[in-house]
Amino acid sequence: MILYLNAETNAAIRNEGEKGYPYEICGFMLGETDVSGDRLINEILPIANARESEARHNRFEISPQDFMRAEKRAITAKLELLGIYHSHPDHPAYPSQFDLEHALPFYSYAILSVIKGKADTINAFILSEDRLRFEFQGVKIWR
Numbered sequence: 001m002i003l004y005l006n007a008e009t010n011a012a013i014r015n016e017g018e019k020g021y022p023y024e025i026c027g028f029m030l031g032e033t034d035v036s037g038d039r040l041i042n043e044i045l046p047i048a049n050a051r052e053s054e055a056r057h058n059r060f061e062i063s064p065q066d067f068m069r070a071e072k073r074a075i076t077a078k079l080e081l082l083g084i085y086h087s088h089p090d091h092p093a094y095p096s097q098f099d100l101e102h103a104l105p106f107y108s109y110a111i112l113s114v115i116k117g118k119a120d121t122i123n124a125f126i127l128s129e130d131r132l133r134f135e136f137q138g139v140k141i142w143r
């Protein structure tokens, strides 16, 4: 299963990551699932980071209200809520232990590495069925 980002959402996530640097940014990814199970993301919904500023560089938090807002938007736009993206300022685009402990099943987790203020690699992961680890999910730019 591959996570496709269209050109606009790819650019928007990268732009968010650079704007938010040196803090982590995060948001929802909305889109469609095709017959083979690949996910096509064509809209993002940025989330205001709820954490205190001193913790913002290594934590992100999504409230139940954020989830409700994203689900409403998905229904309105006739899209599915398929995943969550966040940035890793000056860290590789791989999940941390914190990310694993806070991950939910089903969702794709896209992680953008932002190195010295410049958007770098973006990878995506999905929780394994036993919820003990992340499985790598390829990211491709669509269109």
Ligand SMILES: [Zn+2]
Pocket: 086, 087, 088, 094, 095, 096, 099, 111
């Ligand atoms: Zn992370």
